[in-house]
Amino acid sequence: MPEAVSASLAARVRADTILGIRRPRNPAHERVMRAETWLRIAVPGMLAGFLLCLLAVITLHLRMQHAEAVRIAHLEVEGLARLTAAAIGENGISNETARSSAQERLHALMSSGAHAGRQIFVAGRDDRIVAAFPAPGRLPSTLTAVLGADQALGTLAETAGAMVLRLADGAEAIAAVHSLPNGAGQVAVIRPVAHVTAAWWERLCTLAVLFGSTALVVVGIGAAYTLQSRRAHAADRVCDEVRRRLDTALGRGRCGLWDWDIPRGEIFWSDSMYAMLGYPAEKGLLSFGDVNDLVHPDDGDLYSLARQLAAIDSTIDHEFRMRGASGEWIWLRTRAEIVHDEADGSRHLVGIAVDVTEQRRLAESTATADMRLRDAVEAISEAFVLWDDQNRLVLCNSKFRDLHALSADDAQPGRRYADIMGRGVLPPVRRELPDVGRASPSARTFEVELTDGRWLQVSERRTKDGGYVSVGTDITGLKRQHDKLVVSERELLATVKDLKRSRRTLELQTHQLADLAEQHLDQKAKAEIANQAKSEFLANMSHELRTPLNAIMGFADLMESEVYGRLGDPRYVSYCRDIQESGTYLLSVIDDILHMARIEAKRVSLDRREIAASDAVRDAVKLVEIAAKAKGVGLRVEMQPSLRLLADERALIQILGNVLQNAVKFTPSGGRVLVRGRSCGTNVHLFVEDSGIGIPKTALAKLGKPFEQVENNLTRCHRGSGLGLAIARSTAELHGGALRIRSDVGVGTIVMVRLPAPTPERLAALSRPSAEVTVDSLRLVSGATPRPDGRAAAAG
Numbered sequence: 001m002p003e004a005v006s007a008s009l010a011a012r013v014r015a016d017t018i019l020g021i022r023r024p025r026n027p028a029h030e031r032v033m034r035a036e037t038w039l040r041i042a043v044p045g046m047l048a049g050f051l052l053c054l055l056a057v058i059t060l061h062l063r064m065q066h067a068e069a070v071r072i073a074h075l076e077v078e079g080l081a082r083l084t085a086a087a088i089g090e091n092g093i094s095n096e097t098a099r100s101s102a103q104e105r106l107h108a109l110m111s112s113g114a115h116a117g118r119q120i121f122v123a124g125r126d127d128r129i130v131a132a133f134p135a136p137g138r139l140p141s142t143l144t145a146v147l148g149a150d151q152a153l154g155t156l157a158e159t160a161g162a163m164v165l166r167l168a169d170g171a172e173a174i175a176a177v178h179s180l181p182n183g184a185g186q187v188a189v190i191r192p193v194a195h196v197t198a199a200w201w202e203r204l205c206t207l208a209v210l211f212g213s214t215a216l217v218v219v220g221i222g223a224a225y226t227l228q229s230r231r232a233h234a235a236d237r238v239c240d241e242v243r244r245r246l247d248t249a250l251g252r253g254r255c256g257l258w259d260w261d262i263p264r265g266e267i268f269w270s271d272s273m274y275a276m277l278g279y280p281a282e283k284g285l286l287s288f289g290d291v292n293d294l295v296h297p298d299d300g301d302l303y304s305l306a307r308q309l310a311a312i313d314s315t316i317d318h319e320f321r322m323r324g325a326s327g328e329w330i331w332l333r334t335r336a337e338i339v340h341d342e343a344d345g346s347r348h349l350v351g352i353a354v355d356v357t358e359q360r361r362l363a364e365s366t367a368t369a370d371m372r373l374r375d376a377v378e379a380i381s382e383a384f385v386l387w388d389d390q391n392r393l394v395l396c397n398s399k400f401r402d403l404h405a406l407s408a409d410d411a412q413p414g415r416r417y418a419d420i421m422g423r424g425v426l427p428p429v430r431r432e433l434p435d436v437g438r439a440s441p442s443a444r445t446f447e448v449e450l451t452d453g454r455w456l457q458v459s460e461r462r463t464k465d466g467g468y469v470s471v472g473t474d475i476t477g478l479k480r481q482h483d484k485l486v487v488s489e490r491e492l493l494a495t496v497k498d499l500k501r502s503r504r505t506l507e508l509q510t511h512q513l514a515d516l517a518e519q520h521l522d523q524k525a526k527a528e529i530a531n532q533a534k535s536e537f538l539a540n541m542s543h544e545l546r547t548p549l550n551a552i553m554g555f556a557d558l559m560e561s562e563v564y565g566r567l568g569d570p571r572y573v574s575y576c577r578d579i580q581e582s583g584t585y586l587l588s589v590i591d592d593i594l595h596m597a598r599i600e601a602k603r604v605s606l607d608r609r610e611i612a613a614s615d616a617v618r619d620a621v622k623l624v625e626i627a628a629k630a631k632g633v634g635l636r637v638e639m640q641p642s643l644r645l646l647a648d649e650r651a652l653i654q655i656l657g658n659v660l661q662n663a664v665k666f667t668p669s670g671g672r673v674l675v676r677g678r679s680c681g682t683n684v685h686l687f688v689e690d691s692g693i694g695i696p697k698t699a700l701a702k703l704g705k706p707f708e709q710v711e712n713n714l715t716r717c718h719r720g721s722g723l724g725l726a727i728a729r730s731t732a733e734l735h736g737g738a739l740r741i742r743s744d745v746g747v748g749t750i751v752m753v754r755l756p757a758p759t760p761e762r763l764a765a766l767s768r769p770s771a772e773v774t775v776d777s778l779r780l781v782s783g784a785t786p787r788p789d790g791r792a793a794a795a796g
Helices: 002-015 027-034 036-088 096-110 143-147 153-159 198-252 271-277 288-294 302-311 357-379 398-403 417-423 476-561 571-600 613-622 625-631 649-665 724-734 760-767 769-773
Strands: 119-123 129-133 163-166 172-179 186-192 255-261 266-269 315-323 329-340 347-355 383-387 393-396 429-434 443-450 455-462 468-474 609-612 634-638 644-647 672-680 683-690 738-744 748-756
Touching: 036 096, 036 119, 036 153, 036 172, 036 186, 036 198, 096 129, 119 143, 143 172, 143 186, 153 172, 198 255, 198 271, 255 271, 255 329, 266 271, 266 288, 271 347, 288 302, 329 357, 357 393, 383 398, 398 468, 455 476, 476 571, 571 724, 609 613, 609 649, 613 634, 613 644, 613 649, 613 672, 613 683, 625 634, 625 649, 644 649, 644 748, 644 760, 649 672, 649 683, 649 724, 649 748, 724 738, 724 748
Parallel strands: 634 672
Antiparallel strands: 119 129, 119 186, 163 172, 172 186, 255 266, 255 347, 315 329, 329 347, 383 393, 383 468, 429 443, 443 455, 455 468, 609 644, 672 683, 683 748, 738 748
């Protein structure tokens, strides 16, 4: 509620101030202003009421006067009739003499003139008139002929009193009839009503003139008041409309109106000024301190400006910042002038404030852009200069000044071309090469060779405003490169000649290469035949060697078990066991050789499917458990049960078996062998770690190749064909994986086997029929099966 009251008071205060000019304010004026709306209606009503009341009073007064005149006339007529009847007496009209005497007495009675306008008639018993006053030239015959036949006054006589009646001639009159004593006759007194009301009509006309004059004056006053109030109201509307339009124009132009009452310290702001700063227009007049608090402290204050204005009358054209409602600073440019108020002689500073924030920002951005342009012109490697249409310098860089030996003071913007070039030194020119192909009326380009060996390319272009820009580029490097290119072109021509000679030589070599290719094809065919012969030889050798080996091993087993009797010497049993072990070892070597041959001949196929890594590792560990226990080597497996991979199960067991066999073989008693696995993206890594003797760095490169061993024939202390790691590496690569070895001598060895993990894409590829003919999806047909002693046995 207090906010609404303050807002209404602020609106009323701003309404009382029109563009900074305040209306006169005093208690009576304020009361009239508050009642102005009602007075516009009440004053004409009061004037109309006054006229109506005055008319009613006059009418009532005239009616009373009219009634009083008629009443007095009644009394007078009745009294005169009574007086006349008494004056004539009882026998006043009995004979002619009496009638003449009655006429005389009547004439004497009325001769005083006090009863002017009255008519008196004396009639006898027969109703004939015998005397009358004033005496007419011809008397009426009867009293009834005067009063009218229908009148009851003659019958009632004095009983009826005075009455208003219509006479026989149609005139309206007041009449009274009195009877003479003893019925001798009647006396009738008649007074015309017109005569009675003649004075009343005169007063009526006088009052009517007075009322008309008064009404005319009152109506004129009311009309003048109405016209003046309407004119004042129209003037207020015009003022409000002018203020609204002015505020609209100022608001559209981002301007605000100021009116600073310097003696009072009050400042008026237009609505557009409030809108420009973002404040609500709540106050009609602002105090000096309120406005000064909004001015930026770095832009001065209003106190110093007030002191300056108090000394002399002057105008203001000043830019400063004021804080807006949002807290940001708004740049304003104020232009104002001292105006003297003729009403009270005070001085006002009246002007406008224009929002120049955008101009300031534009000027700052223009200055920044100009600075960047100058920096860019200064940073380029060319000599740059810009002249206007009057041949005055606009912009140049230090390269141009250095070229013409000019100082920064000599090349000041605004100086003419002749003045600047007269201060400088033209570079010595050895020769000038015009560029004829690019010549045009508004642009030209030419090359200049200076005496110091430098080359300049000068480009001059006309600008749209009539000036021109000149850019001098140092092309010494390009010229030297051009000279080199000329030399290179000559050398290239010589090289072309040499190439032509070489071409003929190459054609001869092409024929020779064709002959060599035919020879290579022949040798390749022979190599394939030899490889096939090797495979057949290995197959035949396998059959030829296995047959006697089976017999030897079988007979050695029979002899060792002494089925057909004791051999005698116990050493024969030991010999038989040695024969069986040697045969088993020889058979594993033959199987390894055959398996490696199948891999090299690409005759090994895999049956890949999703298997659990822990199951394959467990089966591979079982192959070396007996040898590990016999040697005192600890075996430990760390595998996640959920780890799965995509591989041929028998091939995977063979890979792990060969790697584990080497780990147990080269790990001394008391050592350990650890098998662990982990998932790595779309692959599975299986690690076999041992604490064995280790492998030298120089021998790691050849491990994994067929028949390669770390120990040579002279230092070897472990049996083996050297094919175990080669088979493991080749089989892992057939799966799309790999085998890596890392080892330190005396510390141990880590062998990593990388195999693919079962992904949806890979499983979908295996499910397609076309995948069955690929190398990765073929079944394992080698027939080699790891045996419990760690060697691979042939399937037959």
